[in-house]
Amino acid sequence: MEFTPENKRTFDELAARYPDRRAAMLPALWLVQRQEGYVSAEAMEYVAGLLGVAPGEVQAVVSFYTMFDRRPPGRYKLQVCRTLSCALMGAYDMIAHLERRLGIHAGQTTADGMFTLQEVECLGSCGTAPMMQVNEKFVENLTPRRLDALLDRLAGERPELDRLPEIHPLAGAQAAIPREVRSARVGELAPPGSPTVDGDGKARGA
Amino acid sequence: MSVHQRILLANIGTPGSHTLAAYEKAGGYRAARKALEMDPGAVVDEVKRSGLRGRGGAGFPTGTKWGFIPKDNPRPKYLVQNADESEPGTFKDRLLLEQDPHLVIDGMICAAVAIGCHTMFTYIRGEYAYATERYLAADAEAYAAGYLGKGIFGSGYDLEHVIHIGAGAYICGEETGLLESLEGKKGFPRIKPPFPAVVGLFASPTVINNTETLAAVPWVLLNGGDAYKAIGTERSPGTKLFSVSGPVRKPGVYEVNLGYPMRQFLVEECGGMLDGFELKGVIPGGSSVPIMTPAEVDRANLDYESIRDNGSLLGSGGFIVCADNMSAPEMLLNLMRFYAHESCGQCTPCREGCGWLEDVAGRVLAGTGDPDDLDLVRRLSDNMMAKTICALADGAAMPALALITKYRAEFEALLPRERHVPRVERGRGLHGLLRVEPRPAAASAGGAA
Ligand SMILES: Cc1cc2nc3c(=O)[nH]c(=O)nc-3n(C[C@H](O)[C@H](O)[C@H](O)COP(=O)(O)O)c2cc1C
Ligand code: SF4
Ligand code: FES
Numbered sequence A: 001m002e003f004t005p006e007n008k009r010t011f012d013e014l015a016a017r018y019p020d021r022r023a024a025m026l027p028a029l030w031l032v033q034r035q036e037g038y039v040s041a042e043a044m045e046y047v048a049g050l051l052g053v054a055p056g057e058v059q060a061v062v063s064f065y066t067m068f069d070r071r072p073p074g075r076y077k078l079q080v081c082r083t084l085s086c087a088l089m090g091a092y093d094m095i096a097h098l099e100r101r102l103g104i105h106a107g108q109t110t111a112d113g114m115f116t117l118q119e120v121e122c123l124g125s126c127g128t129a130p131m132m133q134v135n136e137k138f139v140e141n142l143t144p145r146r147l148d149a150l151l152d153r154l155a156g157e158r159p160e161l162d163r164l165p166e167i168h169p170l171a172g173a174q175a176a177i178p179r180e181v182r183s184a185r186v187g188e189l190a191p192p193g194s195p196t197v198d199g200d201g202k203a204r205g206a
Numbered sequence B: 001m002s003v004h005q006r007i008l009l010a011n012i013g014t015p016g017s018h019t020l021a022a023y024e025k026a027g028g029y030r031a032a033r034k035a036l037e038m039d040p041g042a043v044v045d046e047v048k049r050s051g052l053r054g055r056g057g058a059g060f061p062t063g064t065k066w067g068f069i070p071k072d073n074p075r076p077k078y079l080v081q082n083a084d085e086s087e088p089g090t091f092k093d094r095l096l097l098e099q100d101p102h103l104v105i106d107g108m109i110c111a112a113v114a115i116g117c118h119t120m121f122t123y124i125r126g127e128y129a130y131a132t133e134r135y136l137a138a139d140a141e142a143y144a145a146g147y148l149g150k151g152i153f154g155s156g157y158d159l160e161h162v163i164h165i166g167a168g169a170y171i172c173g174e175e176t177g178l179l180e181s182l183e184g185k186k187g188f189p190r191i192k193p194p195f196p197a198v199v200g201l202f203a204s205p206t207v208i209n210n211t212e213t214l215a216a217v218p219w220v221l222l223n224g225g226d227a228y229k230a231i232g233t234e235r236s237p238g239t240k241l242f243s244v245s246g247p248v249r250k251p252g253v254y255e256v257n258l259g260y261p262m263r264q265f266l267v268e269e270c271g272g273m274l275d276g277f278e279l280k281g282v283i284p285g286g287s288s289v290p291i292m293t294p295a296e297v298d299r300a301n302l303d304y305e306s307i308r309d310n311g312s313l314l315g316s317g318g319f320i321v322c323a324d325n326m327s328a329p330e331m332l333l334n335l336m337r338f339y340a341h342e343s344c345g346q347c348t349p350c351r352e353g354c355g356w357l358e359d360v361a362g363r364v365l366a367g368t369g370d371p372d373d374l375d376l377v378r379r380l381s382d383n384m385m386a387k388t389i390c391a392l393a394d395g396a397a398m399p400a401l402a403l404i405t406k407y408r409a410e411f412e413a414l415l416p417r418e419r420h421v422p423r424v425e426r427g428r429g430l431h432g433l434l435r436v437e438p439r440p441a442a443a444s445a446g447g448a449a
Helices: A006-013 A023-036 A041-051 A055-064 A084-088 A092-102 A144-155 B020-026 B032-037 B040-050 B064-065 B092-100 B099-116 B127-142 B177-184 B209-224 B225-229 B262-269 B294-299 B304-309 B328-342 B349-364 B372-385 B394-406 B410-411
Strands: A076-081 A117-118 A132-133 A137-139 B078-083 B119-126 B160-165 B206-210 B239-245 B252-257 B279-283 B317-321
Touching: A006 A023, A006 A041, A006 B372, A023 A041, A023 A055, A023 B160, A041 A055, A055 B394, A076 B127, A084 A092, A084 B317, A084 B328, A092 A117, A137 B127, B020 B127, B020 B328, B032 B099, B032 B209, B040 B064, B040 B099, B040 B209, B040 B225, B064 B099, B064 B206, B064 B252, B078 B099, B078 B177, B078 B209, B092 B099, B092 B119, B092 B127, B092 B206, B092 B239, B099 B119, B099 B127, B099 B209, B119 B127, B127 B160, B127 B225, B177 B206, B206 B209, B209 B239, B239 B294, B262 B279, B262 B294, B279 B294, B304 B317, B328 B349, B328 B394, B349 B372, B349 B394, B372 B394, B372 B410
Parallel strands: A076 A117, B078 B119, B078 B206, B119 B160, B239 B317
Antiparallel strands: A076 A132, A132 A137, B239 B252, B279 B317
């Protein structure tokens, strides 16, 4: 594995911005993940070579952080927040709903490679709980109905949409999933101080 | 709410608040220009006079922190913005980054000039893709306008800005874990001393400030430290953002004059509880601080001292309103699972303690606890506090202690009078209680790798 010429240029530019080349570790790994869809053992060796460190050091870094995939994930990574604020607002029900609907457990990928379901910790969107991140987009104020509508839309998607979860925004990332999916964010649609509770669903919880 | 001064959210809500044009129309970047004309020491003094305290959680006086940067050290000086925001319940920095990124950059320029820094860094958590997009766009605008780069604002001062994107690890919000991560390593917090002010990023003197802290600086420079100090209380001056979550009518981010009564905040700003939910308690400063009972909420004001005197800490301002739909043992399991997952594993009391707390919470919930499990939680917590490299362990132990103390009856109701035989082994038999998944490989990487 190696970088495309464009990514190699981006990497070189980035690396030059740090006083120490090793500091370009996370940027390099993000570029790999964007290019390849995940970070393979081979890619780790490549990055080690670029940074002048032992491959084992890159491995240690990759496994320390939760956002690097060491295997190709499904086309849509559904990461449901399970931490306290979301749990108070019904996150466990949302996860159970997704598990039933997709026929997989959290941590697994559907057989058709479309959906990977994961539980993650607080994503900084607690005021619009329960919420999840779909690839890099936040989808908030979840209800079973909204989940069903979203999955229907995503499952119907034509695969021309970039297969890769484009998380890294270095080069101005574009949405890898349809724009409508980007839902209300605190502050964007609602100025601070105004209600951000879901319009259709009552608060879920008990 | 008109009683509150708008310092941090002044521009938010106006159209295009994230753009340079809107920011300058509102008088933006006057503070950076002013800082460049001032003596650096005078910038530090103004911030000292304001009494501004760090908004990342610890509340350390910002001007004092800047003053620690040695002047005679020949190495470069660095400023790092901590935008890792991953303390559960906290989402205020994200709002600033998404809606008013130039305010943050303005504040960073002031801080950089004050400490003599020519390369500054912003560390944003990797999950904040949209905030990063907005922030990168603002950075590009500022470079294009000549506000960053060589000779900023036509002065002779060079200032580069590097935006570094995290990759999912709570511990990288701890300032030295963040520095390690920025240097391309695992985010293992460092033993202090030496403090970052002396040996920080790339072994150079470094100031690390939270996003919200930096966003308050332009106002302080433009209006003067005394004006800032006149807001809030004597020891907690100024305004603070609170990010409100849980079953209340109006969750969201609020700017509050410090010293404002907590119950009033809950009722008026937050709109009170959603129908059908009974207030159980409030975690006022992110999940790492003790929960406050409704009685404590009634007595407390939103400032550092009052919250401390009423059984908790102001922390990050992540204001989690808890209701009766989740029991205290369920909350304990939820939180301890978070800390067990996020402990970096360097210190034995933290690595083992967080794991044990999770397990004990689980078995109590399963009805297979021991009669003495609450004492076990107490002993474990005592053994974690002030005994580790960083404060994550304290941040797990304090809420655990508060939950078992303040909601003791809920735990006791689940505990058998006599010891269970056989006893549930650590790490087994707990999964499936709340919704515990078989931990996916990719999502369990926070621990010892
Ligand atoms: C486990 C842990 C996590 C932390 N996470 C954050 C964070 O996400 N953002 C932040 O600004 N500070 C965080 N802090 C506090 C930082 O270590 C540091 O005190 C702060 O960034 C200093 O900035 P301030 O003085 O402006 O508050 C964390 C501390 C600990 C112990
Ligand atoms: S206290 Fe916990 S998180 Fe902090 S350094 Fe020690 S093991 Fe790591
Ligand atoms: S607790 Fe779910 S986003 Fe914060």
